[in-house]
Amino acid sequence: MPMPRAGTTASLAAALLTLLVSGVGGTSAEGGGSFTEGGGTFTGGGGEPFCGVEPAPRAAPSPDLHCVELLARYEVREASGWGEMLPVTSAFGLDLDRDGMLRWRLAVRVSNLPSPAALDPEARAWIAWATGPNLVPEIRLGEVTSGNGLPGAAPGGGPGLVAEAEMTLDKFRVLVTAERDPDTPVRTGPVALRGDSPSMRMIPHDEPWLFLPTPGAADHAGHGGQAGDHAHDAHAGHPEHLQPGAAPGDRPGATPGDAPAPLRWRMPPMHPLVPMPPGLEHLVPAVTPWLPGADLTEAERSALPEARPTRVLHLEDGDRVDLESGPVRRTIRGHEHVFFGFNGQIPGPRLVAPRGATIQLRAVNGLPFSTAIHWHGVRLDNRFDGVPGVTQDPILSGETFDYTVALPDAGNFWYHPHIREDATQGLGLYGNLQVTAGSTTAPGSPGDGAAEAFWILDDLLVHDDGTLVPFGLEAPTHALMGRFGNVILVNGEERPVLEVDRGQVIRFHLTNVAAARPFHLVFGAPEGFGAPEGFGAPEGFGAPEVLGAPEGDAGAAPPRVKLVAGDLSAFETEAWVEGVVIAPAERYAVEVRFDDPGLVAVENRVRAVDGFYGNIFPDVDTVAFVRVRDTPAPPPPPGARPFDTLHEDAGVRAEIEPLRSHLQREPDHELVLAMEVGEVPFPLRPLMQMDSAYFSPVEWVSTMPEMNWPLTPREVRWILRDGATGLENGDIDWRFREGDLVRLRVRNEREVLHAMQHPIHVHGQRFLVLSLNGVPLENLAWKDTFMLPVGWTAELLVEMSNPGDWMIHCHISEHLEAGMQTVFRVEPAEGTWEGWRGFEPVSGVAGACEGAPGGRRGKGGAGRTPGVPGG
Ligand SMILES: [Cu+2]
Secondary structure, X not given: OOOOOEOOOEOHHHHHHHHHHHOOOXXXXXXXXXXXXXXXXXXXXHOOOOOOOOOOOOOOOOHHHHEEEEEEOHHHOOOEEEEEEEEOXXXXXXXXXXXXXXXXXXXXXXXXXXXHHHOOXXXXXXXXXXXXXXXXXXXXXXXXXXXXXXXXXXXXHOOOEEEEEEEOOOOOEEEEEEEOOOOOOOOXXXXXXXXXXXXXXXXXXXXXXXOOOOOOHHHHOOOOOOOOOOOOOHHHHOOOOOOOOOXXXXXXXXXXXXXXXXXXXXXXXXXXXXXXXXXXXXXXXXXXXXXXXOOOOHHHHHOOOEOEOOOEEEOOOXXXXXXXXXXXXXXXXXXXXXXXXXXXXXXXXXEEEEOOOEEEEEEEEOOXXXXXXXXXXXXXXXXXXOOEOOOEOOEOOOOEEEEEEEOOOOEEXXXXXXXXXXXXXXXXXXXXXXXXXXXXXXXXXXXXXXXXXXXXXXEEXXXXXXXXXOEEOOOOOOOOOOOOOOEEEEOOEOOOEEEEEEOEEEEEEXXXXXXXXXXXXXXXXXXXXXXXXXXXXXXXXXOOOOOOOOOOOOEOOOOOEEEEEOOOOEEEEEEEEOOEEEOOOOEEEEEEEEOOXXXXXXXXXXXXXXXXXXXXXXXXEEEEEEEEEEEEOOOOOOOOOOOOOOOEOHHHHHHHHHHHHHHHOOOOEEEEEEEEEOOOOOOHHHHHHHHOOOOOOOOOOOOOHHHHOOOOOOOEEEEEEEOOOOOEHHHOXXXXXXXXXXXXXXXXXXXXXXXXXXXXXXXXXXXXEEEEOOEEOOOOOOEOEEEEOOOOEEEEEEEOOOOEEEEEEEOOHHHXXXXXXXXXXXXXXXXXXXXXXXXXXXXXXXXXXXXXXXXXXXXXXOOOOOOOOOO
16 A cells, blocks of 8 residues: 555644554555656756656655645635755765755745735735744745746646755755745745645654553564574574584683573664663564674683784785685774684785786685675676675685686775675675776875875674674574664774874775665864764763763864765766765775864764654764874875866766766666565564654664664565566566666665665676766766665666676665575677576575575575575
8 A cells, every 4th residue: 555645644643543553565566567758857946846746757756755745825725836855966976964964955836826915915925935843944945936927837737836945954844925025034924835844754653652552462472582592493404504602613621611601682772862662672683693702711712813903915917815714803892802804804904906907816714604705896707706606606614715806997996705794794804905097086096195094984783881782693683774883993993093294185995894884974073073062972872981082182174075986986077075975885085185283083974863752863973083293294296186176087077978868768677675574573563654654865873773673584575676577686687788788777665664775786897876866967986886865766877898697786784685686697798698507697586594585696595505694
């Protein structure tokens, strides 16, 4: 059934009851159908309308989340209208202000308005406003005028009158008033039309309890229970399946007396500013808690090597190195953990090689379970893409695999295991692969006279006592939103301090390896460092102590930040940016010049949703510091590009510009991002139903871990759906030929039980994001990963340049494990692709992992991989 439009067509109470009673459909089962219409453009007031249009244009964002229905007062009851919300776009896709608020272009279209004298004899103009829920602040959108004059509508009776402006408000009202002074900067006249933003529909979680009987114990049957009760024997068929807490090797010196207590589930820390609805505290995931080394004695643990910082390995064509993954010790917040490292390092070694080189990388598996290494973003030979079940067998514990990695593109790439990323990548298995080129704007290049900093962003989920929240053994926890951590790490460290000289330009090569968290990095808080007064959550929430800035430094003025390059190329033009939006698996290169001595805080500034009270609030975490010394940096070398000018990359522009014409034609395929929720313990479903009245475009912060963490891929299935055939995930059968330019429309379905943003990654190829929500993007770079907010639509152009069987998937680790993946085939320019062991991309195999709704990795039983946590 369709999602009720709470707040627009029903009173809040009625909507609430509807939501509670009706079981709003988590599944939009209609799979097939056609999608026609080429590249509609919805550029605000000047473009086509998409609100109040049936059927809604498929290139436009979800009307339910982007349309404000305007209701008329009695005296002007013939009038009607819409506020149309189009996100302002940027080089990152969405555009945020410095505080992480999304910028909207709000267009107000009104029909059948009489003369403003209908409300006030002296009024001369209709003025449109956006204002907060309490009528502050007040943003003048402009005079509502039309080309064919007041009163009336456009020819044909369609929406005729338009006022529009950019704005940033989390929740807002749209008002149209009759004003005596057409230029009035403040609203004084009577209101003729009014409407509320979709975000105003959020229903506080404490309200439904007024309507519900006390939940009975029967509701908990079959799921709850105490941790440790989940004696799953599903992995019995996998002889080397990791036992909880197992570590490699035998256990010399262990005696029965010093065996640690078994792991038990405990609820992860709540966000300190968001209360928990009652009735959720007893829920635990229906999988076994697992942490590496949890059953080791002190002596065994101390025998593990301590994690070392990253080393740089300079490689030339034909060079060969070993990359050995294995357990290491790692201390965070005074608490020692067992993590994993490559060659004992976290992050793993930074591999540096020139473009055009081919390097040999021997993966040595020193882990107690299987692995494989994926070279993210590299357009390499398909056989070495590192996807078990698609391009290779998993590398068993103690075994090796030789990767031949050819490097056709400059860039800052990264490598990670492609098995149970939630746990393996989440515990330290990641590293950068820097491919340099002559061009100083290329993504992997150091730039003119700039010093380089490689920052790998991650987050870690820890309990209040500093211990790690365990992972699920058989399957991931946190399958709803993905595992958001509460400790932010840069290169595995909490709040590192980078020392620079005054006037120094630093080129930051940023990589986001977090399982789920998108960052919005801002260099230098305008107020100085630290969280400003009244601004957001206590830092590092859940931490035993609040960590502040290093002492003895004054705050420096915020530096300017220049966006240079994306995943696989420079941008057509460099751009000044207020912050860097970087989703999981994305990379960006930015240059920052530190002119002012002192301390610069690098903060993650985002908006958080408080589901309990239905609010949106700012959330700030300090990620790192840059200490600017009062010693001048050496001048840039002669001939270096000046920092103050924005460089245009003629080569990139020449390559990309002709490809924009693909917006004029029909999409070749449509990919719908969706999800389904199976049986979940009470009261998760009614809570999700309430939340489904509104979804924020991006969940930047986990504010409801109590709903997220108990869910596994057994209860939640994330979906890639072929819009034309309705086939889902592994059943999608897309075949292309080398050289094809495939226009792919991606729609992030709003009409599901819990929608959220997805960072979509295409293996082995590169693509452009031509437009978002029907608005062409002006400044492009080649990408391998991009994030699509809720209810948005993107038009991609994927260049099929590399034959083989390649995955396309969501890079939220838990969504990938919950099914959100498929494999497409690119035939070589001549002949046919043989495939790995005759692998066929079509798969009917679902539930390869004992009841998990989403099967994994193609067909033929190669789906699950033995020996993994979850294998
Ligand atoms: Cu996802």
